[in-house]
Amino acid sequence: MKKNALRILAATLVLVMMLGLTVSAHAADWDGKITIVQSSDIINWDPCASTDTNTKNCLKNIVLRCFETDDYFNVFPVLVNTFEQEDNLTWKFTLHEGVKFFDGTPVTTDDVIFCLTRAKEGSSSGKTLLKPVTQFEKVDDLTFRIHTATPYGSMTTALSNTTATILSKAWVEKAEAGECTWDDVMRNGACGRYILGERSIGNSVTLVKNPNYFNPADAAQNEELTFRIIPEGTTRTIMVQTGEADVNVNLDTASMQEVLEDPNVEILQHESSTIYYIALNCESPNLSNKLVRQAIAYAINREDCLEVGYNGYGQVWENVWAPTVYGSSDNPSGYTYNPEKAMELLAQAGVSNLTLKACVKTDAEERIAQVVQAYLAMVGINLEYTRIDNTILTEVMGAGEYDMCFDYTAFYNDPELFVGRQFQASGIGAKNYAHFDNEKVNELMVKATSTLDEAERMACYTEINKILCDECPWIGMFNSNLYALQHKGVKGVNVNVETTYYYHTIRYE
Amino acid sequence: MIPVVIAVIFLVYGIMHMTPGDPVAVMLGADATPELIQETREALGITDPFLVQFANYVKNLFTGHFGTSWYTGRDVSERLFAAIPYTIKLSLLAMLVALVLSIPMGVLAAVKHNSLGDYTISIFAMIGVSAPTFWVGTMLMLLCSLGWGILPSAYDGTWKSYVLPTITQGFNMLASVTRTQRSSMLEVLSADYIRTARAKGVSNFSATYKHALRNAIIPSITVAGLNFGTLIGGAVAIETVFAIPGVGRLMIDSIKLHDTPTVIGCMVFVSVMVSVINLLVDLLYALIDPRIKAQYLKGGKK
Numbered sequence: 052m053k054k055n056a057l058r059i060l061a062a063t064l065v066l067v068m069m070l071g072l073t074v075s076a077h078a079a080d081w082d083g084k085i086t087i088v089q090s091s092d093i094i095n096w097d098p099c100a101s102t103d104t105n106t107k108n109c110l111k112n113i114v115l116r117c118f119e120t121d122d123y124f125n126v127f128p129v130l131v132n133t134f135e136q137e138d139n140l141t142w143k144f145t146l147h148e149g150v151k152f153f154d155g156t157p158v159t160t161d162d163v164i165f166c167l168t169r170a171k172e173g174s175s176s177g178k179t180l181l182k183p184v185t186q187f188e189k190v191d192d193l194t195f196r197i198h199t200a201t202p203y204g205s206m207t208t209a210l211s212n213t214t215a216t217i218l219s220k221a222w223v224e225k226a227e228a229g230e231c232t233w234d235d236v237m238r239n240g241a242c243g244r245y246i247l248g249e250r251s252i253g254n255s256v257t258l259v260k261n262p263n264y265f266n267p268a269d270a271a272q273n274e275e276l277t278f279r280i281i282p283e284g285t286t287r288t289i290m291v292q293t294g295e296a297d298v299n300v301n302l303d304t305a306s307m308q309e310v311l312e313d314p315n316v317e318i319l320q321h322e323s324s325t326i327y328y329i330a331l332n333c334e335s336p337n338l339s340n341k342l343v344r345q346a347i348a349y350a351i352n353r354e355d356c357l358e359v360g361y362n363g364y365g366q367v368w369e370n371v372w373a374p375t376v377y378g379s380s381d382n383p384s385g386y387t388y389n390p391e392k393a394m395e396l397l398a399q400a401g402v403s404n405l406t407l408k409a410c411v412k413t414d415a416e417e418r419i420a421q422v423v424q425a426y427l428a429m430v431g432i433n434l435e436y437t438r439i440d441n442t443i444l445t446e447v448m449g450a451g452e453y454d455m456c457f458d459y460t461a462f463y464n465d466p467e468l469f470v471g472r473q474f475q476a477s478g479i480g481a482k483n484y485a486h487f488d489n490e491k492v493n494e495l496m497v498k499a500t501s502t503l504d505e506a507e508r509m510a511c512y513t514e515i516n517k518i519l520c521d522e523c524p525w526i527g528m529f530n531s532n533l534y535a536l537q538h539k540g541v542k543g544v545n546v547n548v549e550t551t552y553y554y555h556t557i558r559y560e
Numbered sequence: 561m562i563p564v565v566i567a568v569i570f571l572v573y574g575i576m577h578m579t580p581g582d583p584v585a586v587m588l589g590a591d592a593t594p595e596l597i598q599e600t601r602e603a604l605g606i607t608d609p610f611l612v613q614f615a616n617y618v619k620n621l622f623t624g625h626f627g628t629s630w631y632t633g634r635d636v637s638e639r640l641f642a643a644i645p646y647t648i649k650l651s652l653l654a655m656l657v658a659l660v661l662s663i664p665m666g667v668l669a670a671v672k673h674n675s676l677g678d679y680t681i682s683i684f685a686m687i688g689v690s691a692p693t694f695w696v697g698t699m700l701m702l703l704c705s706l707g708w709g710i711l712p713s714a715y716d717g718t719w720k721s722y723v724l725p726t727i728t729q730g731f732n733m734l735a736s737v738t739r740t741q742r743s744s745m746l747e748v749l750s751a752d753y754i755r756t757a758r759a760k761g762v763s764n765f766s767a768t769y770k771h772a773l774r775n776a777i778i779p780s781i782t783v784a785g786l787n788f789g790t791l792i793g794g795a796v797a798i799e800t801v802f803a804i805p806g807v808g809r810l811m812i813d814s815i816k817l818h819d820t821p822t823v824i825g826c827m828v829f830v831s832v833m834v835s836v837i838n839l840l841v842d843l844l845y846a847l848i849d850p851r852i853k854a855q856y857l858k859g860g861k862k
Contacts (some may be wrong), residue, residue, distance in 0.1 A: 091813070092813075094631060094632055095632055095633065098631070107785065163836060175596055178596070183774075252639055252642050252643075252805065253639070253642070253643060253805030253807065253809065253810060253813075254715065254717075254803075254805040279714065279803070280805070281714055281802050281803040282803065282809065282812075282813070283800050283801050283803065285698060285701075285801075286701065286713055286714050286801060286803055288801070289702070289705055289706050289713045290713055290714055292706055293705055293706060293709060294711075295705075295712055295713060295714065295716070439580065440579075440580050442580075442583065443580050537693060543647060
């Protein structure tokens with residue numbers, strides 16, 4: 052009997068030794084390969100059809116745009132060498148010489164104009180961002196002009212959007228005609244820092260360094276990037292802890308406590324451009340009075356919302372726009388928790404026994420709604436909330452089924468790119484969940500978009516932000532932080548205000 | 561089998577149709593204009609009445625087309641056929657491990673009735689039946705990957721990465737078949753014909769393993785066959801936790817995206833698999849029990 056037990060023990064030990072340790076010491080014997088774990092697979096390589104963050108982040112490493120944005124959304128030229136505003140309605144751009152697609156053909160203005168036209172006509176983002184554009188004009192193989200109907204100060208930001216990605220016209224036309232796949236386009240018709248390598252659907256995507264990248268000083272610092280698709284947050288975290296992966300770009304805040312004490316990993320943090328907010332339907336009879344909306348803003352303790360809703364990983368933010376947006380940081384809204392003031396405003400508005408209907412979509416929003424419900428009850432407002440699916444938010448808010456909705460959103464730096472959709476009549480039925488329409492805001496937006504004078508535009512945006520803070524169509528709650536997790540020794544991971552997407556600098560030293 | 565599959569499709573199609581949510585809103589993102597949303601809905605054919613959509617889908621299915629994913633714009637079969645081998649491999653491995661271990665454990669518990677071994681196996685089986693699959697998976701991962709570092713935590717294409725998912729997926733089946741085998745064996749061991757066999761001088765080993773086990777194994781096969789459907793269903797959790805790109809994960813991803821054609825493609829696969837396994841279980845009865853084989857043959861002659 053004892054002999055049998057010993058045999059089993061020995062067999063187990065041999066098996067364990069055969070399996071071997073999966074943890075690898077990367078820094079010492081790094082082979083130039085980096086593994087990144089993300090929560091979802093690539094949905095569609097077509098930049099005009101890509102809407103999810105993980106697809107766009109992966110795509111940005113294979114393709115180039117005329118402009119890109121840094122960690123704070125500041126725009127800088129990439130494919131474009133020089134650019135100038137010839138007059139208020141004309142922009143002139145010159146491309147870098149010698150840029151080639153992976154198949155060896157040069158990048159020309161034909162490709163650029165084809166892709167920008169395609170974005171303007173065939174992509175929902177492109178239709179919005181390139182709306183003022185009236186014509187793309189070819190000057191020569193490296194020079195082109197963009198004509199606009201009105202002065203458009205956000206042109207370079209618009210050209211930095213994923214939808215404005217530059218691909219080979221020939222390869223895109225082939226893909227559209229069904230003569231090749233989009234994987235083929237990513238292997239031949241792009242010009243970024245990496246070329247698409249092997250792809251196992253639902254499992255992994257491998258990118259290989261582009262040896263002919265046009266700007267060697269900015270080329271990839273690793274030889275191969277592998278994106279592993281790991282839907283479960285705990286698994287992603289464990290993979291970085293064990294060394295199976297180098298970076299987790301979708302770190303759940305729920306996993307933070309588990310990794311804080313682990314010496315094998317490091318957490319990277321960045322303030323984001325994302326705001327958790329409550330949109331108040333200004334057309335609802337319950338909330339049409341500005342005083343009631345302001346009372347709600349005063350009645351909520353945002354610190355508790357941040358703690359309960361997002362485990363405290365962020366900063367309380369009372370403004371409507373994110374701190375990164377032009378014109379928002381100079382405008383403290385002043386809606387600090389003050390239940391007495393809230394009750395005073397409700398009395399002034401002549402409102403009592405108010406019952407409001409709200410909708411939430413995520414666990415975090417539901418937790419925030421519970422806190423808000425408790426605080427509103429203290430000032431005599433009864434809040435009833437319903438959990439709905441994310442995909443019907445636009446529909447139900449457009450139809451005015453709820454008085455308010457809990458939501459979160461990331462902001463562009465430039466208000467020109469979102470005010471129309473979120474705070475003007477044209478966005479009602481779409482992203483303007485507050486059904487907000489204000490004459491003064493409309494006037495200021497016309498003024499801001501009709502000038503290229505930065506100071507004048509800033510003054511308009513600051514004024515618009517003041518009006519929004521006063522009118523209170525949205526109640527800003529907190530500004531969440533963004534996190535990534537990296538294995539010890541990894542260098543060059545940059546978390547920016549939106550997400551993490553420049554992977555070419557990741558390396559071991 | 562075909563009516564069963566059509567009924568399943570009808571049910572799933574109906575449920576997906578009634579579920580609140582707009583796939584077009586997911587596809588086009590926050591920047592979509594109401595006009596573009598409407599255009600896309602029309603292009604996908606989801607503005608048609610439910611029965612028209614259903615009839616079109618079934619018609620296409622009979623010509624071998626699972627439809628086009630509303631989200632990726634690619635043929636559903638492309639992703640589905642890529643996912644099927646992972647799920648089949650995982651489920652068969654789990655079933656194999658569960659059966660190889662559960663039958664001897666059930667027999668041992670019955671033969672050593674009321675002993676320490678019986679209690680240990682019974683407690684183990686009770687835990688196996690009660691513990692949620694995703695919890696077992698996470699615990700194994702924490703222990704074997706993070707704690708001991710001997711196995712990968714997620715699928716990486718190697719045989720090692722199948723060890724934890726197989727154990728996790730087979731755990732529940734192992735427990736339920738062990739329990740069934742134990743109680744069935746106990747019942748058979750106390751039957752008159754076993755006592756008679758022993759009285760006639762048949763050895764204890766022969767009475768137990770040659771006479772009793774053959775009869776006692778039939779309920780276990782039934783349970784294992786029925787559990788295979790659960791195994792495939794359980795793949796949703798296992799494949800998500802261990803990042804295996806199988807049908808279960810494809811299904812859950814597609815449900816989140818309201819990608820009805822892909823969800824139905826997955827359901828067709830699951831229902832066909834369950835039907836085939838049920839058929840195999842019926843055939844296995846005949847192989848093991850000559851009385852059932854005789855009944856089949858008699859029924860066939862009629």
